[in-house]
Amino acid sequence: MTRPLAISQLSPIGLDIGARSIKAAQLRRHGDSLRLEVAAEFRRAGEGAYPDADEIERIESVLYRRGFVGGRVVLGIPRSEAIFEEIERPPRGEGVPADQIVAAEVARVRRLEPGAIEHAWWEMPGTRQRASAHTAMATATLRDPLVETIDRFENVGLEVIRAEPVVTALSTVVFESRLAHDPFTVIVDGGWSGTSLGVLHKGVLVYQRSSEDCSLRSVATRAATTGRLDASVVVEMIRNAARGEVVSNAVVRRAFEELSGGIISEIEVSLGYASHRYREEATGAVYLCGGIGAVRLMHERAGQLPGCEALPLLPSMLASPDESGADAPSLAAACALAARFGG
Secondary structure (H helix, E strand, O other): OOHHHHHHOEOOEEEEEOOOEEEEEEEEEEOOEEEEEEEEEEEOOOOOOOOOHHHHHHHHHHHHHOOOOOOEEEEEEOHHHOEEEEEEOOOOOOOOOHHHHHHHHHHHHHOOOHHHEEEEEEEOOOOOOOOOOOEEEEEEEEHHHHHHHHHHHHHOOOEEEEEEEHHHHHHHHHHHOOOOOOOEEEEEEEOOOOEEEEEEEOOEEEEEEEEOOOOHHHHHHHHHHHOOOOHHHHHHHHHHHHOOOOOOOHHHHHHHHHHHHHHHHHHHHHHHHHHHHHOOOOOEEEEEEEOOOOOHHHHHHHOOOOOEEEEEOOHHHHOEOOOOOOOOHHHHHHHHHHHHOOO
């Protein structure tokens, strides 16, 4: 008789599908607090942005073996499939088809058909010069690949109840967990295929930026090419660095220094834009998550940003850790997805 009650307290499974690994997290609510019930990270079996049918069967099997409960899933839209555009805010008024206007504008900018995308949008905060917002941020993704993927999950008994870009889930949960700083909070989500940045102002995601050049893949390519190192050896060194270990190999260290410099430049550009727009000092907090979240060199460089506190974004900052002590920055996005819709 206690089993249904226990299940009802569990969140959906947050699923963050990266280029090389899959991260999953499930939370349990205890009163007003959240606890990380179970988390896992495992290698991908496929290479596409979305998993194919065979890989989804494997995902379901791994989730079952690792102790996840239930079949509800919150799917993180892959970074490469998420579209962000700042647009003019639709006019207010009863009967104004705001969602249709936003879809049409995003489609026009991206040269797509409005019916080909799924989208969401929110108003941007006003500036000191303008008390009310005049622009909106829209996020979208192509409908057909997403629907096909959802159907594949359903074929193995997993129900995708929501899908959301990872950066918006992270932004929302960081704000709701009272981790946001004033005036700006930068969330840096870096992994194998690239880095995504989101800037929050007044708790709202006001700027998003992505770079495929700032990737752990670039570290592997540079180290293997310039150092003539075996690719598998380099990948293992990258994994160790992502666990917070010191990078001792000089070639790999230089590659990480180059990556860190590139990400810092992206942060500076993002903060510079937000600072200019809102006439605020480019200060606050920088949260690092994903594969770069525990890299020491990245924290050393981010810690040198003037007026900014550099911190890893850990699952334990979003929910109390589970008995395994799983608390890696690479799991933060999966934890945020689970908390966003059901925590």
